[in-house]
Amino acid sequence: xxxxxxxxxxxxxxxxxxxxxxxxxxxxxxxxxxxxxxxxxxxxxxxxxxxxxxxxxxxxxxxxxxxxxxxxxxxxxxxxxxxxxxxxxxxxxxxxxxxxxxxxxxxxxxxxxxxxxxxxxxxxxxxxxxxxxxxxxxxxxxxxxxxxxxxxxxxxxxxxxxxxxxxxxxxxxxxxxxxxxxxxxxxxxxxxxxxxxxxxxxxxxxxxxxxxxxxxxxxxxxxxxxxxxxxxxxxxxxxxxxxxxxxxxxxxxxxxxxxxxxxxxxxxxxxxxxxxxxxxxxxxxxxxxxxxxxxxxxxxxxxxxxxxxxxxxxxxxxxxxxxxxxxxxxxxxxxxxxxxxxxxxxxxxxx
Amino acid sequence: xxxxxxxxxxxxxxxxxxxxxxxxxxxxxxxxxxxxxxxxxxxxxxxxxxxxxxxxxxxxxxxxxxxxxxxxxxxxxxxxxxxxxxxxxxxxxxxxxxxxxxxxxxxxxxxxxxxxxxxxxxxxxxxxxxxxxxxxxxxxxxxxxxxxxxxxxxxxxxxxxxxxxxxxxxxxxxxxxxxxxxxxxxxxxxxxxxxxxxxxxxxxxxxxxxxxxxxxxxxxxxxxxxxxxxxxxxxxxxxxxxxxxxxxxxxxxxxxxxxxxxxxxxxxxxxxxxxxxxxxxxxxxxxxxxxxxxxxxxxxxxxxxxxxxxxxxxxxxxxxxxxxxxxxxxxxxxxxxxxxxxxxxxxxxxx
Numbered sequence: 216x217x218x219x220x221x222x223x224x225x226x227x228x229x230x231x232x233x234x235x236x237x238x239x240x241x242x243x244x245x246x247x248x249x250x251x252x253x254x255x256x257x258x259x260x261x262x263x264x265x266x267x268x269x270x271x272x273x274x275x276x277x278x279x280x281x282x283x284x285x286x287x288x289x290x291x292x293x294x295x296x297x298x299x300x301x302x303x304x305x306x307x308x309x310x311x312x313x314x315x316x317x318x319x320x321x322x323x324x325x326x327x328x329x330x331x332x333x334x335x336x337x338x339x340x341x342x343x344x345x346x347x348x349x350x351x352x353x354x355x356x357x358x359x360x361x362x363x364x365x366x367x368x369x370x371x372x373x374x375x376x377x378x379x380x381x382x383x384x385x386x387x388x389x390x391x392x393x394x395x396x397x398x399x400x401x402x403x404x405x406x407x408x409x410x411x412x413x414x415x416x417x418x419x420x421x422x423x424x425x426x427x428x429x430x431x432x433x434x435x436x437x438x439x440x441x442x443x444x445x446x447x448x449x450x451x452x453x454x455x456x457x458x459x460x461x462x463x464x465x466x467x468x469x470x471x472x473x474x475x476x477x478x479x480x481x482x483x484x485x486x487x488x489x490x491x492x493x494x495x496x497x498x499x500x501x502x503x504x505x506x507x508x509x510x511x512x513x514x515x516x517x518x519x520x521x522x523x524x525x526x527x528x529x530x531x532x533x534x535x536x537x538x539x540x541x542x543x544x545x546x547x548x549x550x551x552x553x554x555x556x557x558x559x560x561x562x563x564x565x566x
Numbered sequence: 567x568x569x570x571x572x573x574x575x576x577x578x579x580x581x582x583x584x585x586x587x588x589x590x591x592x593x594x595x596x597x598x599x600x601x602x603x604x605x606x607x608x609x610x611x612x613x614x615x616x617x618x619x620x621x622x623x624x625x626x627x628x629x630x631x632x633x634x635x636x637x638x639x640x641x642x643x644x645x646x647x648x649x650x651x652x653x654x655x656x657x658x659x660x661x662x663x664x665x666x667x668x669x670x671x672x673x674x675x676x677x678x679x680x681x682x683x684x685x686x687x688x689x690x691x692x693x694x695x696x697x698x699x700x701x702x703x704x705x706x707x708x709x710x711x712x713x714x715x716x717x718x719x720x721x722x723x724x725x726x727x728x729x730x731x732x733x734x735x736x737x738x739x740x741x742x743x744x745x746x747x748x749x750x751x752x753x754x755x756x757x758x759x760x761x762x763x764x765x766x767x768x769x770x771x772x773x774x775x776x777x778x779x780x781x782x783x784x785x786x787x788x789x790x791x792x793x794x795x796x797x798x799x800x801x802x803x804x805x806x807x808x809x810x811x812x813x814x815x816x817x818x819x820x821x822x823x824x825x826x827x828x829x830x831x832x833x834x835x836x837x838x839x840x841x842x843x844x845x846x847x848x849x850x851x852x853x854x855x856x857x858x859x860x861x862x863x864x865x866x867x868x869x870x871x872x873x874x875x876x877x878x879x880x881x882x883x884x885x886x887x888x889x890x891x892x893x894x895x896x897x898x899x900x901x902x903x904x905x906x907x908x909x910x911x912x913x914x915x916x917x
Binding site: 385386387390391394395434435436437438439440467469470473487488489490493507508509510511512514515516519523526541545547 | 736737738741742745746785786787788789790791818820821824838839840841844858859860861862863865866867870874877892896898
């Protein structure tokens with residue numbers, strides 16, 4: 216551990232961090248806790264950084280990515296950090312112009328909807344073409360004192376944005392391509408899977424203690440299409456990754472739980488709609504899971520938050536559980552609610 | 567059957583309609599088929615009607631509601647119609663000013679977020695305060711020749727719109743009220759449940775052959791909150807309904823399937839993410855179900871549509887299945903795809 220470590224919740228020297236013990240289903244006194252999007256707009260110190268530059272400028276500045284990754288670790292006793300970045304950056308590096316307009320989500324001005332557009336995607340070398348998150352992992356590791364996760368978007372979810380050109384409720388263009396030219400769509404998924412695998416591996420090589428694959432929109436698919444397209448693409452990405460535990464998250468996990476372990480991750484994130492005990496039983500009780508408090512429940516009074524946190528921990532059981540939200544924090548998430556949830560996790564004892 | 571019956575797929579005189587046989591789990595030669603939002607913007611003849619008046623004006627015109635309900639029955643051999651209306655009309659009748667702006671979804675200018683606002687909601691008498699759908703059911707029944715369904719929004723889903731004031735991804739205001747003043751929120755749900763039950767009963771009394779309760783947004787809830795709030799409210803609404811089969815639909819059914827039959831409906835709609843065979847096994851194989859083709863799959867070539875339709879029918883099995891989409895048709899749904907799906911259902915034979 217470096218002498219510049221500044222976080223309050225640092226793992227004692229010589230001990231394996233709680234996060235890694237939970238991801239290996241080893242005994243833990245309590246589950247480790249971190250929260251998806253724990254670095255972000257609900258924190259005034261993040262807004263202060265963001266007031267000086269755009270979201271994409273921030274994502275490409277390794278020093279500032281390190282800084283905003285550390286911000287929640289200074290304020291809260293989280294057991295892990297996740298590097299500040301965005302799942303769409305690698306697509307920008309592949310040659311797709313990306314913008315984040317005010318009040319809009321991400322937009323690609325040239326959606327990828329043809330075989331020629333797929334062929335025109337550039338192969339990337341993570342260190343050459345997208346160094347910021349890798350350098351940020353190195354910088355953060357030297358200062359955080361807790362494990363730092365890397366991450367990437369899963370191939371299907373990236374394809375959704377790339378084909379649609381923006382977020383969508385229906386993913387009409389994406390599914391049109393998937394249903395009318397499944398070979399081209401599979402080619403796109405495979406290109407993305409290989410890129411994603413290499414990007415995750417580069418993050419591990421840079422020092423990420425674990426990596427999470429976000430398949431946010433896989434839940435738009437019927438189960439047969441999930442098994443035909445999203446699942447094998449995620450599998451292909453993760454098959455390229457070695458040396459650190461992998462997590463797979465989709466925001467609509469429940470319909471896919473009977474087959475989800477075929478993805479080949481070491482652990483699975485559950486969204487807040489999944490019943491923890493039921494989901495573990497279906498997924499396989501030996502499979503580590505992460506989750507799954509409703510992010511909006513952080514609006515509840517502290518006693519109710521604590522009750523909900525304890526119910527999730529009890530249902531998950533003593534092994535193989537990383538406490539998290541069931542989806543990311545939002546700009547309106549109350550800081551007091553985040554604190555109440557962390558307090559409830561940290562006061563739990565399996566002893 | 568009236569002599570003015572004009573639909574092509576009319577049930578032969580003296581026979582119990584396929585829809586009702588399937589809802590009773592009686593043997594059928596093939597599943598009945600209808601599609602959620604089958605009257606709507608994907609049909610040019612609907613757009614022609616809508617060009618002359620606003621959506622809300624249409625909803626309050628019983629003759630035109632009958633006309634647009636009949637439109638898809640003229641074009642396609644559906645086994646049922648669903649009366650054209652909107653789940654939010656009863657809230658307007660309760661005294662909440664409702665608008666549908668161009669390019670926006672529905673908006674309530676005065677969101678209901680306090681006990682005084684809940685107390686100010688008017689009780690309604692369906693025939694006095696919302697006659698259009700009831701009169702439209704009578705008019706349509708005299709001409710359609712197939713069963714006509716009535717419907718309503720479930721209490722939790724109506725509360726979402728009423729508290730939020732509009733559609734939402736996060737339902738922040740709704741969940742804030744639910745978590746910080748659960749008694750007031752429950753009072754609101756109970757008021758809505760009683761209104762919804764009476765509205766469904768009035769539709770049955772007017773001649774609806776079955777009624778469907780749309781709990782579209784219940785899937786925003788964690789399972790413990792679903793069981794505490796949405797489920798008992800839907801149960802309460804349906805407990806007031808007699809004389810015709812009831813269906814319950816939510817667009818994120820999978821997490822709730824283990825307990826969903828507690829809602830007390832006669833049949834359950836499955837969204838397109840649910841695996842039909844797995845969902846039936848969990849829900850209870852004796853419980854009739856409806857669904858569940860991905861609406862976007864109607865973009866696929868006819869042969870692929872037929873394959874997907876046949877896979878769903880085979881997985882559902884010979885009894886207690888009403889074929890439908892897993893969510894409503896959208897304005898971009900291709901008419902040829904709707905036709906291909908209907909053809910595939912009608913060519914199925916369990917004999």
